Amino acid sequence: MSKRKSKENSFSLGECIAQVHMILRARFCHYIPGKPFGVEAQYKNLMDLLKQTAVHGESNSVLIVGPRGAGKTMLLRSVLKELMEMKQVKENLLQVHLNGLLQTDDKIALKEVTRQLQLENVVGDKVFGSFAENLAFLLEALKKGNRSSSRPVLFILDEFDLFAHHRNQTLLYNLLDVAQSAQTPVAVVGLTCRLDVLELLEKRVKSRFSHRQIHLLNTFGFKEYVEIFQQQLTLPKEFPDGRFAQEWNQNIQMLALSQVAVSNPNIRLPDLLAASRLCTMDSKANVLHGLSVLELCLIIAMKHLNSIYEGEPFNFEMVYNEFQKFIQRRTHSIHNFEKPVVLKAFEHLHQLELIKPMDGTSTRAQKEYQLVKLLLDSSQIMDALQKYPHCPTEVQLWASSALE
Ligand SMILES: Nc1ncnc2c1ncn2[C@@H]1O[C@H](COP(=O)(O)OP(=O)(O)OP(=O)(O)O)[C@@H](O)[C@H]1O
């Protein structure tokens, strides 16, 4: 095995690659909160809000709203990490983490709050008349000790919307009531993927909420994803072999990196060619080659609809009608199919993720009427048609007439 020499250190290539494995494995498999990508404004917003409570002792409430995997938890964790690095916050701020999937009623939730605040012994066998009394007792207990002022408490409610189903929304009401009125500085942070979450809140609960919301709507395009991947693959400054890390980080700009191994430590021309082929390959166009002629016809019908309705969503009935027009217009080899067969083909396109149901349309709507969008653009369709084996000429003509 070759020895690499660098000014400061000398590591064998094997050692370097083992290190790389270790770092990347830790990044991908264990949760180490890095800084989330592309959400700087939301990050600052949340940080400022939490600082108001943690540093200035003001109460607050906020909802972080976004679809699954949008990075709500990641955003919160990384803000908390930075916040807890401040000395005065670290010594002072208390955190209570609740999750609607775990604390399925308010009694369980209160028990968990008591446990996380380490007040089980203080509460002992005391019996409280109401939830509010119990919570007030807990917050009061935090004040005691050698501190004259209250310690700020951060209540984090993951799957926030589930707490709205608890009887009388007692926990939500009381936490938000404290956040709005009480002497103890508390911040209530709710995480949810329900955009309509406010509609779930009872009037008295809603009126106590600050109505601050931080939205995380992932709108990354291919370019951003490439950047995220590069960021994730970059070796840190502290990497033991500086020269290796520098070379590695330069090479990350290329897909050919995936070919690098101890037996193949350098990027060679064929690797670059293979990578460039990968870059230009369109996975959707590849999927199109495997479609039946009927499915292809439906795609072309959808393309028609897209140009007629300028990209507005459409439903199966509209696609079927468009297809029927084509069938009836010409005398050709494409024979008609029964409607259920066409519907099956349509559903297959959905499974292949070539069409996507619109968010917000009720899933209870009959599938023939559910609004969908086509996830292909005209150039992808034209490319695919050209390469489609034995594509009937009529279909090709129909496609090009639809696409100008
Ligand atoms: N902005 C981002 N920058 C970098 N990585 C991100 C970003 N957003 C999401 N991720 C990645 O996606 C993963 C999922 O994000 P996260 O668990 O925070 O989603 P979530 O919104 O909390 O989802 P859920 O509603 O299921 O709890 C994260 O572990 C992270 O690796």
Ligand SMILES: [Mg+2]
């Ligand atoms: Mg989460």
